[in-house]
Amino acid sequence: MSESIGNWVKRDPNIVPETTAWSSEKKVYEWKSSYTKDSAPSDLALEEELFSPASRINSGIHFKSYGEMSVSFHDAGLDSVVLENVKRMEFAEPTPIQRNALPILMQNYDLMACAQTGSGKTAAFLVPTISKLVSKVFKGQLATNRHRPGQGAWKATPLVLIILPTRELAIQIFDEARRFTYKTPLRPVVIYGGAESRVQKELLLKGCDILIATPGRLKDMVERGVISLARVRVVILDEADRMLDMGFEPQIRQIMMSSDLARDEGRQTLMFSATFPRDIQTLAREFLKEDFCRLRIGRIGGTTSLIKQNIIYVEDYEKKETIFNTLLEYPPSRTLIFVETKRTADALDDFLYNKKFPTCSIHGDRDQRERELALKAFKDGKSPILIATAVASRGLDIKDVMHVINYDLSNDIDEYVHRIGRTARAGNPGTATSFYNSNNISLAPTLAKLLLECKQEVPDFLQSYIDPNVTFETDDFHDEEAEPAGYGANAGAGANSGSTWGNQADSGWDSNQAQGSADNGW
Incomplete structure (x- = not known):
């Protein structure tokens, strides 16, 4: 095992798959024609794999802000x-x-x-x-x-x-x-x-x-x-x-x-x-x-107020030093770092690994088996820092991601929302840190508006982009009729259904x- 820095776990530099099987080959419950609803036997090994606490995507559901759910x-x-x-x-x-x-x-x-x-x-x-x-x-x-x-x-x-x-x-x-x-x-x-x-x-x-x-x-x-x-x-x-x-x-x-x-x-x-x-x-x-x-x-298209959004002004040449300090500033936790290019993903992975952080990375040039292996190491906590390009920015739902870092900030507000949404899953709190600089000016007006809407602090360098007449959308379904x-x-x-279909749906x-x-x- 290699040394670690701070309180981060040690990273094994020789992580290898325990099996050569693809994820699609994972075991499913094998039903036999002789089984009935009441007589189907348990598969204890499969049950442990599927339902053990370590297998669950989320550690719990905390939706107190949504009011009572009877x-x-x-x-x-x-x-x-x-x-x-x-x-x-x-x-x-x-x-x-x-x-x-x-x-x-x-x-x-x-x-x-x-x-x-x-x-x-x-x-x-x-x-x-x-x-x-x-x-x-x-x-x-x-x-x-x-x-x-x-x-x-x-x-x-x-x-x-x-x-x-x-x-x-x-x-x-x-x-x-x-x-x-x-x-x-x-x-x-x-x-x-x-x-x-x-x-x-x-x-x-x-x-x-x-x-x-x-x-x-x-x-x-x-x-x-x-x-x-x-x-x-x-x-x-x-x-x-x-x-x-x-x-x-x-x-x-x-x-x-x-x-x-x-x-x-x-x-x-x-x-x-x-x-x-x-x-x-x-x-x-x-x-x-x-x-x-x-x-x-x-x-x-919005994000949850459970995500604490920190926007930091960082020039490109300062990013490596800043992310090094950021990772030491926060308690070790499952952390997802987004970059724009494959080259940056590899370079940052090498940099942080050499600084003794337990990292792994995925991007489009990795074959499917390498990607599955990296995600497994991330989920299992063997490499709790994952560096990813947009290939992993949608759909991933990994247990207890506490910190998302936009090392390279996308200039598309929807992409920003999707990325930081990897934390604060199912009502759990999380933190998102984004490195902003002059390359992201086109994002500034919508980012400032989003921060205001989510009741987040708007940093000084974004204050001038706040529209004094800003209004927030309540519904963006545009029907031509x-x-x-x-x-x-x-x-x-309140998460209460609208009256239009409420009576029918509630029945x-x-x-x-x-x-x-x-x-x-x-």
């Missing part, structure tokens, strides 16, 4: 096996987006949801979706499709399709799906580029009920006849704005308009995004039913009605 997961009409998995996850109470989304989804409405990063949206769509599927499978109303030896030509036919922009986010949601499908007949599979397609095809042949996929690999597998989307009952577009930013709109349109994808009224479509610009709104109107619900938690097609709901500090919390709605849907 509703519990018990009130949502969830299947008992799924509810037991929620208990294993030790979810004490729903987060605001879970509280508002669950009744909508249990009643089979389409949903366009916007929430601050770290709000618990993954569970908001996985829990009700898996619960409805499991309930139907246990009642014999829906069959899973499994390949049998000697069957010949066969395609994976998922019931749920989750499309998202990055491999890291895909792996993260796959891990959550493994937890919520534990001791159920449902089998989740994840596919993404950069990993061996042969391995992923073999996993699909074992059966796939919930498919988590990046657009490129999904399109490839469908075109090669490995996957059929004909049985899909729920489509979920996660980080929709990011997918459009990354140029995936043509692939998404091709997938959504595919003749192989079920397009009848029984299919449910969900869109989740941190922001909702006009192009996202256009997609929502195209892909969602006319009576879709739209849900907003907090300010659209007088009224939007869907039901609307805004949940601000889903009654256990009998919620279960009935699920059965009457698909």
Whole structure:
């Protein structure tokens, strides 16, 4: 082990993977035809992997600023096996987006949801979706499709399709799906580029009920006849704005308009995004039913007041010395450092490692196995300082990230919000430190406005950019008609549903009605 500096943990310079397996090969619960809902045995080793305290993304949920939440997961009409998995996850109470989304989804409405990063949206769509599927499978109303030896030509036919922009986010949601499908007949599979397609095809042949996929690999597998989307009952577009930013709109349109994808009224479509610009709104109107619900938690495109934002003026030549001092100034904790280029990531990693900090780094030139290894070392605490380019700036939800540092500050305010949103997840507090200089002047007006809105200190060098007539947006859904097609709901500090759909959505919390709605849907 190498020496460490300050109170930071020592970094092992020879961190190697314990296994050569891809993340997509992680074990899932193996359901056998002889099992029943009440007789399915526990897999103690898998249970320890999935539900041990070290495996949980968040150490706890602290949403005191959102007021009283009298509703519990018990009130949502969830299947008992799924509810037991929620208990294993030790979810004490729903987060605001879970509280508002669950009744909508249990009643089979389409949903366009916007929430601050770290709000618990993954569970908001996985829990009700898996619960409805499991309930139907246990009642014999829906069959899973499994390949049998000697069957010949066969395609994976998922019931749920989750499309998202990055491999890291895909792996993260796959891990959550493994937890919520534990001791159920449902089998989740994840596919993404950069990993061996042969391995992923073999996993699909074992059966796939919930498919988590990046657009490129999904399109490839469908075109090669490995996957059929004909049985899909729920489509979920996660980080929709990011997918459009990354140029995936043509692939998404091709997938959504595919003749192989079920397009009848029984299919449910969900869109989740941190922001909702006009192009996202256009997609929502195209892909969602006319009576879709739209849900907003907090300010659209905003950040949480639980993040303490520190903006420091630092010239480029001073950055290394400043980050050295910053890391020593704060107590050692899981820290995520963002840079703009691959070269900077490597150089900063070398610099901090030579200064005896326990660092690792990821960027676009690293192959998938190297990226998975670095993220594992970061999550496990072996290398609690992760240096990353934009490849890791969206979707990562890593337990107890206490400090985010923008070594290179992006000049896009949405990118800034996404980056600092890696801390203060699920209501936990966090700190974001950003190095600002003359290269970031174009960001100054919107950054000053964001700091004011979040009740953060505006440093002297940004004071001149404060607009004395500044106003803050309450809703950025721009409809060309007088009224939007869907039901609307805004949940601000109180996280209470809007009256427009409140009565209908809230009725889903009654256990009998919620279960009935699920059965009457698909």
